[in-house]
Amino acid sequence: MFKALPQWVRMINDTQMDSGEKLQWECKAIGRPRPTYRWIRNGLPLTSQGRVEIVNGELTINKVQQTDSGMYQCVAENKYGAIYSNAELKILASPPVFVPNPIRVIATLGKDVSLECKPRASPKPRITWKRGDRRVQPNKRIMVLRNNTLKIVNSSRADEGNYVCRAENQLGSAEMTAILWVKEAMRVVLSPSRVEVTVGESVVLSCKATHDTSLDVAFQWFFNQKPIDFQQEGSHFEYIQTVRAKQTSTVDLMIRSIFLKHAGKYGCRAQTSADTVFAEAELLVRGPPGPPGVVIVEEITDTTATLSWTRGLDNHSPISTYNLQARSPFSLGWQTVKTDPDPVTGDMESAMAVELSPWVEYEFRVVASNAIGTGDPSTPSRKVRTKEAVPAVAPSNVSGGNGRRHELVISWEDS
Template sequence: MSCEARGNPPPILSWFINGTEVDPEDDARHSLVDGNLIISNASETADYGKYQCRATNGLGTAVSRDALLQFAYLGAFSAKTRGGVSVREGQGVVLMCTPPPHSPEIIYSWVFNKFPSFVAEDSRRFISQQTGNLYISKAQPSDVGSYICLVKNSVTNARVLSPPTPLTLKTDGVMGEYEPKIEVHFPPSVLAAKGLTVRLECFALGNPVPTITWRKINGNIPKKARLRKSQAVLEIPSAQLDDSGTYECKAENPRGGTAFKGHLQVYTLPQWTRLINDTQLDSGETLRWECKAAGRPRPTYHWLLNGSPLMIQGRVEVVNGELSIRDVMQSDSGMYTCVAENKYGTVYSNAELRVLASPPVFIPNPVRVIATLGKDVSLACKPRASPKPRVTWRRADSRRLQQSNRIMLLRDNTLRIVNSSRADEGHYVCLAVNTFGSAEMTAMLWVKEPMRVDLSPGRLEVTVGESVVLSCKATHDTSLDVGFQWSFNQRPINFQKDGGHLEYIQTVRAQQSSTVDLMIRSILLKHAGKYGCRAHTSADVVFAEAELLVRGPPGPPGVVIVEEITDSTATLSWSRGLDNHSPISTYNLQARSPFSLGWQTLRTDPEPVTGTMESAMAVDLNPWVEYEFRVVASNAIGTGDPSAPSRGVRTKEAVPAVAPANVSGGNGRRHELVISWEVRRSPGFTRDGLLVLLLMRSLYLQ
């Protein structure tokens, strides 16, 4: 049996059988290996029972849940010869199995005459898995023979056979019809664990063979329930609490009927809904632990301290499973166990209570604090102590500090000074006292002039490709060291990942000031934004920000839409893109088709297309050609990226603009003249035209 426990110091594990500690020296069959209990040559007589593991160290004892050790076995039937059974034809009969000793449950079946011919259950024959008996509601000549009860252990699968029981029919007549008599029924009160399968048996003798029906009093039989073995067994899989109730089986035949009622009670083992957790308290505080468990019947609770029953008296109270201990002391420390149990099971919840008791100790001591003139300053006093100490503050050169609107003691014992001045400089002493002792902590306070930071220039406009320098100057107390950090749009700048555009220029220190520069080389549009300089000393943090505007070529215009199309024109519209701090001066309309080499600039109406326009007409297009269009913006800095292409559209059809050339005639047969010409196409014109053939009648001259 395995047992694991964690603790510091590592716990020592021990085992108990039925409440008695296992001692390997007293019984060589028992051994402990890494906390695991090993039983050699286990026997039911010596080892059957409840086992529990306990873990102990210097801080307490925790206990495990109980484990029940059982032994599976199957004895042999008595070898005594069984007497025969004789009944009239039509009469009911019961053949007794009388099983041998066994554990746990066994499975019953009956052999008819010789193995492996088994009795098949039907509406007339039934084998009870509760008693093992074979019931025949109405005997008939085919039932005559020898019957053997076979039992099988559900764990070991061992099987044994009983001596045979002969069944014969009497010759003094046939049994007449009679009303049913229930010979097999479930107990009047059935207990079943939640989640298990419940089987209710009901079988009757009678002539004619009775019919079995089931119902639930004041309710419906669960939909998941199923009837087995010709209605003789009602099976309820995964029983739930609402399956509890009174069930009735009824046996009927033409001669009458009878019924049996029994109550099913589904119970649940205790299950935790609220556990206790490790708790650390100062001496003198109050412990409150509540553990809750669900179960039916409702669980009851009791408490253990280090594996033994907790004494409920004086400071210790337990109400409805809730444990409270007033004015805890070190002797209350240990491992507590809440035990929830009902008649069907027990669960355990363990937690450690650690009660602290120590005099005040300050780490570190003394404390140095640098404040800024005119700002608020806080002096913390956080001793390690249990119970919590009383705290007072005083100046090292004077009596106890008196609280005022400017000097106050906060709830966490922090001394707060509002609008600090040079007069506040000096040594402050915090005194902490509890029942176990006292300790002092000295805080040395210096008040310095506030730091000022100047970032110049504050606002700057540059053109793409130029370089600029931002200078950050901090004026501060000469006794303090200053550090700087640059940020871009509120994010720290990583100078290694910027591709060489940004350079941090080392700090230049003067008597009362420090200066650091940021150089931005070959500026791109993405460098536009807000640059911040954060200067910090041990007393102060100051932030300044500058804005950099970058002028550059316009961004791409928005989506291009073809509003109207003719055979030679297209009306286009678009939305403005970014001007990048330089007004857009003109727009350039471009198109491409299967007959062009890339994008070609178009003639427009009006011409030029100014930067204030968002619509224009492209002219001199070729008819019956598919075009894509795009727009490019320009400003004083240059020409930007083009817009995304429009969807493809085809211009309308048109009459050919060029006449055929090189018309000639001749040859041909008699009465015919062949005329030929060359087709000249307009640029991009691809649609087939109509060919007109002139057939001329030959002229005969006399």
């Protein structure tokens, strides 16, 4: 039979607790024969009595006190030896202390507000709330949560004032004062809310916040939910400083020399010590069309190629025409080709390139135009070769039905 000294599977660790809490430690070991357990505190055997419960490797102390502090050992042993797991238990004890004190809370009219009460204390203190000299009586609108936070629902001007949280344990007591102000809700308007511009133009967005006169406002601009970096984007974006009136503050965002990439959602966030409000506007940018989709050669003859493609973005200006271009080993780059029909209008997605040369390898691409200008070309089609020239037959010197002679002349047409 296998025989072995015990080995730890689970050990105890140093622990720090508030007085009044419950300590639960467990140590576990394996060995042959199975080990037994005993507990030692400050060098003396520890047994179950009063608040202390010991069941093999499990130690429970209910409502720990300062006298429970010390060094603990769990001993696992069999006839081949003993092993020890050591840990220190520290019991914290301090009267309540608040940092900082007092606190100032600014709430928004009609919104919920929470006043926190979080003293440092051990054992955990008993908490009471007062307003002036009277204890706060919970009702449908005012309640004390489990974490001792005082919550006021649908706050009004009548809720303004001083609220006192008192914390008390057997070591002492302390009070914290929360000064509550209730202010009018801020309103923010971003104008224009939707604007269309053409590539190269400039536009100004104006963000106006109406707020309580006692509060300062901080603004931040966003583009597609991301903060605008005015240093990095300074050539296109300019932050125009705050204009402060009696109850309003206004900032402007200038967007100059606009590119297509500047289209999107622009947001203005206004923030006071009472609340935060976000407003958003949409900027549409008109520009030349985007590149059409993949060009496919549907059919090829000796002098024609039937092409199809998919529409690209019109960038808020309808596509008026398509231009078909071809490239071959004998051309100087891309050349516009004749088409059937001519012109190829913006509502079409296929056309035929005509008057091509026989037995030549071509690539094709399509370019879209609108009232703003001509966009980037599509990606080239796959390379295809036109077919060989078709022979033309002309009758000559061959006897016909009238008895005359005709000659059969065969020639090759080359476009």
